[in-house]
Amino acid sequence: MIKNNRLTKEQYQQNFSDIHPPFETQDAALxxxxxxxxxxDAPCTKSCPTSINIPKFIKQISTDNIKGSAHxxxxxxxxxxxxxxxxxxEKLCEGSCVFNLMHETPIHIAKLxxxxxxxxxxxKWQLFERKKSTGKKAAIVGAGPAGLSCAHVLSREGIDVTxxxxxxxxxxxxxxxxxxxxxxxxxxxDEVNYITSIGGIEIKYDQELGKNISLVELQKxxxxxxxxxxxxLARQLDIPxxxxxxxxxxxxxxxxxxxxxxxxxxVGDRVAVIGLGMTAIDAATQAKRLGAKEVxxxxxxxxxEKPCTDVELDIAKLDGCNIIWLAAPKEVKSINxxxxxxxxxxxxxxxPDASGRRSPVDTNDTFELDVDMIIKAAGQTPFEKxxxxxxxxxxxxxxxIRNCASNIKGVFAGGDCxxxxxxxxDAVQAGKDGASSILSYLxxxxx
Amino acid sequence: MADISSNFLGIxxxxxxxxxxxxxxxxxxxxxxxxxxxxxxxxxxxxxxxVKNVSSRYSAVDYGGHKVMGFNNIELISxxxxxxxxxxxxxxxxxxPDRAMIVSLMADNDKKSWHELIKKVEDTGAHGFELNFGxxxxxxxxGMGAAVGQDPEIAKMVVEWVMEVATIPVITKLxxxxxxxVPTGRxxxxxxxxxxxxxxxxxxxxxIDLDTLVxxxxxxxxxxxxxxxxxxxxxxxxxxxxxxxxDPVTSKVPISGIGGVSTWKDAVEFLLLGASNVQVCTAVMKxxxxxxxxxxxxxxxxxxxxxxxxxxxxxxxxVEKITHWExxxxxxxxxxxxxxxxxxxxxxxxxxxEDTSHQSINLEYGKPYNTYSxxxxxxxGCNLCKLVCPVDNCISMVEKRKGDEYLNWKDxxxxxxxxxxx
Numbered sequence: 001m002i003k004n005n006r007l008t009k010e011q012y013q014q015n016f017s018d019i020h021p022p023f024e025t026q027d028a029a030l031x032x033x034x035x036x037x038x039x040x041d042a043p044c045t046k047s048c049p050t051s052i053n054i055p056k057f058i059k060q061i062s063t064d065n066i067k068g069s070a071h072x073x074x075x076x077x078x079x080x081x082x083x084x085x086x087x088x089x090e091k092l093c094e095g096s097c098v099f100n101l102m103h104e105t106p107i108h109i110a111k112l113x114x115x116x117x118x119x120x121x122x123x124k125w126q127l128f129e130r131k132k133s134t135g136k137k138a139a140i141v142g143a144g145p146a147g148l149s150c151a152h153v154l155s156r157e158g159i160d161v162t163x164x165x166x167x168x169x170x171x172x173x174x175x176x177x178x179x180x181x182x183x184x185x186x187x188x189x190d191e192v193n194y195i196t197s198i199g200g201i202e203i204k205y206d207q208e209l210g211k212n213i214s215l216v217e218l219q220k221x222x223x224x225x226x227x228x229x230x231x232x233l234a235r236q237l238d239i240p241x242x243x244x245x246x247x248x249x250x251x252x253x254x255x256x257x258x259x260x261x262x263x264x265x266x267v268g269d270r271v272a273v274i275g276l277g278m279t280a281i282d283a284a285t286q287a288k289r290l291g292a293k294e295v296x297x298x299x300x301x302x303x304x305e306k307p308c309t310d311v312e313l314d315i316a317k318l319d320g321c322n323i324i325w326l327a328a329p330k331e332v333k334s335i336n337x338x339x340x341x342x343x344x345x346x347x348x349x350x351x352p353d354a355s356g357r358r359s360p361v362d363t364n365d366t367f368e369l370d371v372d373m374i375i376k377a378a379g380q381t382p383f384e385k386x387x388x389x390x391x392x393x394x395x396x397x398x399x400x401i402r403n404c405a406s407n408i409k410g411v412f413a414g415g416d417c418x419x420x421x422x423x424x425x426d427a428v429q430a431g432k433d434g435a436s437s438i439l440s441y442l443x444x445x446x447x
Numbered sequence: 448m449a450d451i452s453s454n455f456l457g458i459x460x461x462x463x464x465x466x467x468x469x470x471x472x473x474x475x476x477x478x479x480x481x482x483x484x485x486x487x488x489x490x491x492x493x494x495x496x497x498v499k500n501v502s503s504r505y506s507a508v509d510y511g512g513h514k515v516m517g518f519n520n521i522e523l524i525s526x527x528x529x530x531x532x533x534x535x536x537x538x539x540x541x542x543x544p545d546r547a548m549i550v551s552l553m554a555d556n557d558k559k560s561w562h563e564l565i566k567k568v569e570d571t572g573a574h575g576f577e578l579n580f581g582x583x584x585x586x587x588x589x590g591m592g593a594a595v596g597q598d599p600e601i602a603k604m605v606v607e608w609v610m611e612v613a614t615i616p617v618i619t620k621l622x623x624x625x626x627x628x629v630p631t632g633r634x635x636x637x638x639x640x641x642x643x644x645x646x647x648x649x650x651x652x653x654x655i656d657l658d659t660l661v662x663x664x665x666x667x668x669x670x671x672x673x674x675x676x677x678x679x680x681x682x683x684x685x686x687x688x689x690x691x692x693x694d695p696v697t698s699k700v701p702i703s704g705i706g707g708v709s710t711w712k713d714a715v716e717f718l719l720l721g722a723s724n725v726q727v728c729t730a731v732m733k734x735x736x737x738x739x740x741x742x743x744x745x746x747x748x749x750x751x752x753x754x755x756x757x758x759x760x761x762x763x764x765x766v767e768k769i770t771h772w773e774x775x776x777x778x779x780x781x782x783x784x785x786x787x788x789x790x791x792x793x794x795x796x797x798x799x800x801e802d803t804s805h806q807s808i809n810l811e812y813g814k815p816y817n818t819y820s821x822x823x824x825x826x827x828g829c830n831l832c833k834l835v836c837p838v839d840n841c842i843s844m845v846e847k848r849k850g851d852e853y854l855n856w857k858d859x860x861x862x863x864x865x866x867x868x869x
Contacts, residue, residue, distance in 0.1 A: 034512030037837050040794030043815035062512070096815040098791040102838065 002246055002373055004266040006291025012262040015289035019181040019315070020085065022114050029115045033062040036107045037098065044093040044109060049429045050077035054093055058112055070120035071127045073113055078152045079145050081117035082174050082191050083425045084110045085183050088278065090311045092425070121194045130199050131158035136442050139164065139222040141209050144172020145424045146415025147228035148195050149431025150438070155200035157435075157444055162222070163201065166208035170196075172230055173416075174424055176255050179282035181289070185258065215390045219410060224438050227399065227406070227413040228431065229386070231421045235379040237274065241332030246339035250275070250283040250377035257286055268373025270294045272342050273321075274329050280377035281312045287375065288319045295321040296369060300328040300347050300360040330366060332374060342369045380421050387417070404430075404437035412438055449750035450757045451743060453487060453724050455701055456616035456641050458574045460487030460547040460724070462743050463714065463758055467705055467726035468492050468551035468577060468620075471736075473525050475535035479542065484736035485743060488547025490726060491536055493524035493579045495553040495564055496591060500526045506653045506663030508679060517679030518729045519653050521664060521671050523585045524553050529567070537571040548572075549618065553579040556590050556601075558608045565612050575615050577703075578606065578640070580631070581622035581647025583674045593647070596622035599634035606638035618703055621645040621687075623680075628687045632697040643691060644703035644726065646684045648674025677729040681707030685720055692721025692766045709738070711745030718758060719765035778854040781828035781844040783807070783821045789841035792816040796832035796842060804831050 007015070023029040036058040044054040053072050060069035073080035089095065089110045097106030120127065136159045140147045143165035151161045169175050170192035174183060196203065207213050209229060218225045234249030236242065246268065257265055267290040273283050276299040288295045297316065299306065302325050306313065316323070326347040333341040346365040353359035384397030393400045393407040398420050404412045414430035416422065439445070453463040465488040466472050466481055473492035481489060500522055508517035525532060540548050550573045554560040565576070580602055582592030595601050602619070609617055619635040621628045623646040632643055650672045655662045662670040684706020691697045704722025708714055709730035717725045730738055755761045785796070797819050800808045807825035811818040821832075833842040854864075 030512055037793050037795065039792075040798035041810070041817055042794070043792060046815040098793045101791040 002266045002268045005263045006267065007263070009263070011291075016180045016262060019179075020111065020114075022118065023111060029061055029112060032108050033058050033112055036062075039098055043096040043098060044107075047092050047096040048076075049092070049423070049425045050083075050432070051429075052076040052080065052093075052113075054109055054113075057116060058107065058109070061112055061116055066116050066119050067125055067127070069116040070125060073117055074120070074127055077425065077428050078149055078195050079174070079191065079424065079428050080113055081121055081194075082145075082171075082183060082188070083428065084114035084117060085187075086174065086178050087423060087425050088309045088312065090309050092423075121190055124194070124197070126197060128152075128156055128198055130155055133160060133200070134158040134442075134444060136160070136224075136444070137162070137222045138224045138226060138438060139218040140226045140228060141213075141218070142172060142228035142230055142415070142417075143167075143170035143192065143203050143205075144228055144230050144415065145174060145427035146230075146431040146434070147172070147226065148192065149428040150226050150228065150414065150435045151201045151431075152195055152198060153432055153435035154438060155198050157439055159200070159438075159442070159444075161201045163203040164207040164209065164213055164218075165203055165205050166211075168205050170203055170205075172228075172427075176258050177251060177279070178258075178424075179254070179286055180257055180262075181285075210386050210389065215408075215411065219408075223410070223442060225411045226434050226438065227387075227392075227411065227417060228415045228427070228434075229383060230416040230427075231380040231382045231397075233381045233383065234376055235381050237329050237376055237378065239329055239331055241334055241339075244332050244334040244339045245337050246334075246372055247332055247374045247376065250279045250375050251380060253283055253375050254279070254286065257290075262290065265290055267292045268371065270369075270371045271296070271373045271375060272329075272369055272371045273297045273375045273377055275299065275377035275379065276313075276323075277307045277377060277379065278309075278312060279380075280375075281308050281316050283375045283377050284316050284321045285319045287373075288321055292373070295319075296371070297321055297323045298327045298329060298342070298344060298369075299323065299325055301357065302326060302349065305349075305357040324369075326360065327367075328360060328362070329374075333368075339372055339374055340370065342371050342374055343367075344369060382417055382420060404434040405441070410441070412441075449747050449755060451746050451750070453758060455547070455703065455724050456575065456618075458488070458547045458549070458616060459545070461485075461545060462487040462739075462746070463718070463724035464488075464739055464742055465490060465547060465549070465703070465724060465726045466731065467728040468549075468579065469728040469732075470520075470522060471728060471731050474527065474532075475539055478535075478539045481731075481736045482539070482543040482546050485739045486546070486736060487724075488549065489539075490549040490551050490577050491532070491573075493551040493553045493582070494529055494532055494568065495524055495560075495579075496555050496586070496589070498523040498526050498585070501666050503664045503666045506673065507677075508653050515677060515729070515733050517651075517653065517675055518677040518732070519648065519651050519664075519673035519675045521584050521666075521673045524551075524579065524582065533567060533571050536568075536573060540572045547574055549575045549577050551577045551579050551620070552609075553582065553586060553591050556595070556605075561605065561608045562612050565609060569613070569615060573615065575618060575641075576609070576613060577618040577620050577644060578609060579620055579647075580605070580635075581620045581624075581645075583622060583624050583648055583650045584672055593622040593624050596620075596631050596647070597625050599630045602631045603634040603638040606635045606640050610639040616641040618642040618644050620647055620705075621691075622647045623649050623683060623687055623706075627690065629690050629694050629697060632691050633694065636696050636700055640700065642701045642703060643697060644705055645691060646680070646687050646706045648676045649680055649683065651675035676707065677733075678707045678709055681713060681716075685716060688717060688722060689720050689766065689769050692763060693769070711742045711749065714742060714746060715749060715761075716765075718762050720769075721763045721766050723758070723762055773856045775855060776853050777856060777859055778848050778850040778852065780847050780849045781830075782823050782826045782847050783828065783832050784843050784845050785819055785821060785832075786841050786843070787818070787820075789838050790819065791838055791841075792819070793837060794819065795835045795837065799831050799835045804829055808832065 057072040171188040175188040331343040347360035349358040350361035382397030414434040415427040468490040580596030586592035704717030
């Protein structure tokens with residue numbers, strides 16, 4: 001049965017508290033900072049999509065120069081605080097820490113990054129100065145990581161930025177699309193306010209492209225437009241019975257979770273989650289933590305091909321989620337319009353596909369799973385209709401860019417709407433790259 | 448099992464580890480705890496002139512997250528009544544007759560004061576004296592401590608006064624706050640001291656509070672130079688010990704080594720450079736008396752491994768290995784080698800060599816891991832890369848002699864051999 005209010009207030013609080021708690025004391029941060037070897041041309045920095053000078057910011061923590069440390073981080077990644085909580089660091093900076101090669105625990109880079117950046121946000125340190133206004137105006141569509149990152153660089157260089165955001169809060173996926181135990185709504189709000197506190201950035205909320213605003217209008221009123229509209233449509237399963245009550249998509253599920261009181265969120269007794277990306281893991285663990293008795297993740301390939309990291313998979317396993325490998329959804333069966341069974345095909349691995357991974361092949365053998373809720377997390381698709389309607393050249397909805405510029409003069413794009421959906425940190429870098437191209441386009445020298 | 452017992456001027460102790468004259472040895476309760484823990488002997492905190500100590504007496508230097516790499520103090524000699532000290536010394540000797548009891552002395556600068564003090568202390572049954580000619584703070588302003596040790600003439604005079612009446616062995620403790628410890632050391636030996644001990648603490652400022660701008664330790668808004676000690680001073684102490692052990696006059700008497708001894712390995716190094724035993728203070732002030740257990744066990748195991756039956760089998764064995772620079776072999780040449788299987792690609796060797804040494808390491812870009820290798824023709828064998836490498840035995844220095852024969856700088860000049868051309 002799908003119902004809400006399954007747990008006590010204390011249980012909700014415990015289940016959704018910080019999964020990666022911060023250093024409790026300065027001494028604890030110092031011990032860790034002092035463990036860092038201060039590598040030259042460091043592998044961690046090379047593995048960060050935004051190239052944060054990690055050895056430098058850690059060294060600055062150890063010399064008690066926290067302000068300098070936060071500056072070092074934000075200089076490369078203005079969402080460094082959020083990234084310290086949501087980045088899959090095990091496959092980025094921490095994954096390449098040289099300590100791994102000595103079979104030692106890698107430096108807790110994310111935790112140290114959080115230590116410095118949280119202090120900066122809490123203390124409202126203004127670490128950047130906006131240059132005198134150039135009189136140039138930029139419109140950015142989307143106040144997610146790419147949009148905010150682009151806005152911050154442009155504002156620093158004296159551009160007046162207006163961001164149009166379709167939601168009522170900024171932060172994009174950080175605010176609406178990530179498991180609640182990683183970031184809180186309060187943190188997301190503080191982070192957005194911290195970024196815009198430099199000045200020269202206005203965010204207009206509840207303004208959706210194609211609804212409240214049009215690209216043509218923006219082009220008229222601004223010198224440049226930067227599209228950072230992300231992705232957002234959940235990939236459909238295209239199987240019989242998919243429209244039954246109790247079948248929802250993970251994006252919507254997490255969106256609701258991030259916008260409502262936990263006790264108001266309904267979840268089934270037996271939940272199936274389709275897919276094994278980061279969003280699937282988030283959906284599975286959050287469903288379990290909302291009080292679902294049984295959560296089963298269905299994945300069509302084997303562990304070797306999984307898109308999530310080992311660390312993420314471990315979280316799901318430790319939460320008690322089951323995983324069925326080599327299984328693909330075939331049909332949703334329901335009673336009175338409500339889901340009661342998921343029929344799955346057993347798969348086997350065939351030849352490698354375009355992704356280089358061995359593709360799943362149906363064995364025609366099936367099994368049934370008794371479930372009362374199905375969460376679809378089989379990936380997201382870009383806003384193909386939206387971008388096609390405004391004549392932007394795209395590939396299946398992914399905007400085509402050259403040096404961050406779209407086919408329309410003065411219209412730039414970056415982030416998930418271009419790459420189809422990557423990490424927050426990739427979007428931040430895209431925003432920086434976009435800003436850099438925009439500045440060249442406007443004839444402003446970028447520092 | 449090796450025999451680690453020590454005989455210093457006939458003063459016997461079950462091991463060569465004494466506690467130096469300092470706060471840990473200033474009263475019965477501490478000294479009994481030290482003996483119970485296994486310390487071979489103590490040098491009782493300096494008795495003599497009447498003093499009163501200030502509050503806030505210590506400060507430290509931390510490094511890379513490690514506490515107390517160096518330590519300093521501005522505490523003077525014992526400020527307890529002499530009679531209580533004497534009574535407690537006597538009681539400790541009775542309770543632990545197998546341990547060494549040395550009493551540190553610093554009388555006012557006149558013969559009478561020294562003579563009276565010596566007689567009173569000898570009545571306790573103490574086994575020896577240590578003359579404090581080294582305390583670098585406070586007492587010096589009154590012409591005592593390091594003020595005596597810094598002037599060979601005065602030191603000689605005081606030792607002579609002491610030797611006139613002392614009937615038990617006398618050790619003279621030297622100050623490092625001089626350009627060389629040898630002149631005072633010689634003067635004291637010539638005046639008849641039975642032994643020398645070194646080093647006392649080094650005058651220092653450990654740091655400044657960047658909020659109050661007052662140096663440490665903070666005493667009501669002011670500070671004063673303090674005596675520096677702990678692991679940071681060991682290399683300086685070893686150098687000074689060597690000069691005493693190599694000098695024809697001072698090497699005639701036994702030496703008690705002091706200065707940053709924290710482990711059995713440190714102790715072995717002092718003994719190898721000529722000390723007959725060692726004195727410890729800072730390490731116990733950081734960890735307590737229990738560290739002596741590992742010091743004894745570690746020393747014992749090392750001696751067994753090396754086949755030394757007694758301490759005398761290895762005392763002084765490294766003294767002759769420290770020579771003059773001009774006698775070093777110029778034909779000895781080593782070249783760094785990086786073991787690629789062990790390398791973790793941290794780049795520390797590269798940046799150290801590139802920025803500050805001889806640009807002898809090649810960087811081959813890789814993402815995320817660069818590959819580093821030695822340019823053998825450029826490497827001068829300075830050891831820097833090996834020293835900064837965080838992986839044990841990853842970088843080794845391989846011997847590639849420039850010539851088979853021993854060739855020192857004097858010969859090099861005489862033969863008119865070529866100097867570097869770049």
